[in-house]
Amino acid sequence: MALGKMKRHSKQFVPPKLHITSMMDMFTIILIFLLFSFSNKPETINIDKNLKLPESIAKLDRKESIKLVLSLTNLTLEDEVIASVKDGKIVGLDPHKLKESNIYQKLKVYREEEIESEDEGEARKHVIFLCDKRLSFKIINTVIKAAAMAGYPNFQFAVLKK
Amino acid sequence: MSKLRQYRRKSSEEIEIDLVPIMNMFLVLIPFLLMSACFFHLKVINTSIPVLSEAATDAPKEKDVKVTVIVEIDKNSIHLSTVSDSIAQEKLDRWSTEVKKKQNEEYPLDNVSKHLERIKERYPASTTLIIIPEESVIYDTIIQTMDVARYSKGVPLFPNVVLSGKVG
Numbered sequence A: 001m002a003l004g005k006m007k008r009h010s011k012q013f014v015p016p017k018l019h020i021t022s023m024m025d026m027f028t029i030i031l032i033f034l035l036f037s038f039s040n041k042p043e044t045i046n047i048d049k050n051l052k053l054p055e056s057i058a059k060l061d062r063k064e065s066i067k068l069v070l071s072l073t074n075l076t077l078e079d080e081v082i083a084s085v086k087d088g089k090i091v092g093l094d095p096h097k098l099k100e101s102n103i104y105q106k107l108k109v110y111r112e113e114e115i116e117s118e119d120e121g122e123a124r125k126h127v128i129f130l131c132d133k134r135l136s137f138k139i140i141n142t143v144i145k146a147a148a149m150a151g152y153p154n155f156q157f158a159v160l161k162k
Numbered sequence B: 001m002s003k004l005r006q007y008r009r010k011s012s013e014e015i016e017i018d019l020v021p022i023m024n025m026f027l028v029l030i031p032f033l034l035m036s037a038c039f040f041h042l043k044v045i046n047t048s049i050p051v052l053s054e055a056a057t058d059a060p061k062e063k064d065v066k067v068t069v070i071v072e073i074d075k076n077s078i079h080l081s082t083v084s085d086s087i088a089q090e091k092l093d094r095w096s097t098e099v100k101k102k103q104n105e106e107y108p109l110d111n112v113s114k115h116l117e118r119i120k121e122r123y124p125a126s127t128t129l130i131i132i133p134e135e136s137v138i139y140d141t142i143i144q145t146m147d148v149a150r151y152s153k154g155v156p157l158f159p160n161v162v163l164s165g166k167v168g
Helices: A002-012 A020-036 A102-119 A137-149 B002-012 B020-035 B089-095 B109-122 B139-150
Strands: A065-070 A074-077 A080-086 A126-131 A154-161 B042-048 B068-073 B077-083 B097-100 B128-133 B160-163
Touching: A020 B020, A065 A102, A065 A137, A074 A102, A080 A102, A102 A137, A126 A137, A137 B139, A154 B139, B042 B139, B068 B109, B068 B139, B077 B089, B077 B109, B089 B109, B097 B109, B109 B139, B128 B139, B139 B160
Parallel strands: A065 A126, A126 A154, B042 B160, B068 B128, B128 B160
Antiparallel strands: A065 A074, A074 A080, A154 B042, B068 B077, B077 B097
């Protein structure tokens, strides 16, 4: 009896119709948005969420370079925090004794390693500065000087595309 | 007659397109595009600090004369001047100007751009510009000045930007 009822029910069962059109619309919008933000070489830079980069009309893409991040709180070289920033000054970095600073010593090591690889035909690297746009020139200039003394007089400023 | 009626009935029926394969395609495409999506575009500006170089020995022609533009940024103004190895400084002094900033306003970079355009028009071979900001100048201002100095309406002005601290 029960089995017969079930049979009758299954005969009456009509699969519900899905409204695919609205879903299609949604997917189309998502697809277009993603196509616009498509990049063949996604950036793999880890940056502090508080870091605000300046905007610029620059069109040059970055190449392989040594990454130096100067935020309102830290100075980071290749993802390693090497000094903290307090009251607009880098702690432990005396502008008159740059050669004794941690940043100079570390960049010097990079440069020496690079000189060896340059002999093997590798191109010269740049230092790329990712600086917070609210910082003053005073603090940036100290880091630039240290980098130049370590053998990197040409450098790049990272900016966001306007 | 009956054939015509059959045709009319057929054409009035709704034709349903099978959207499921398209949906499948979208479902494959979306994760792929999400993985390669880039939500901020990082660009770079090439710059350097001043380096010592040997002066050119031959006197160039008037048209090939290169001047170096110096842009000094301080708290309240931007001072523009030019220097050159092959032109007397008195002659270049007429290119010196000062663009003042109004209180609580941004630097008038449009005026700077216009002046730089005039210098470039007079000395088209020039490509170098030195920016000398005061210590208190904000990094964002330096980048905006660099933008103005490097390009104007898509035309290159002084693409070699050198950043220097004030000496003395």
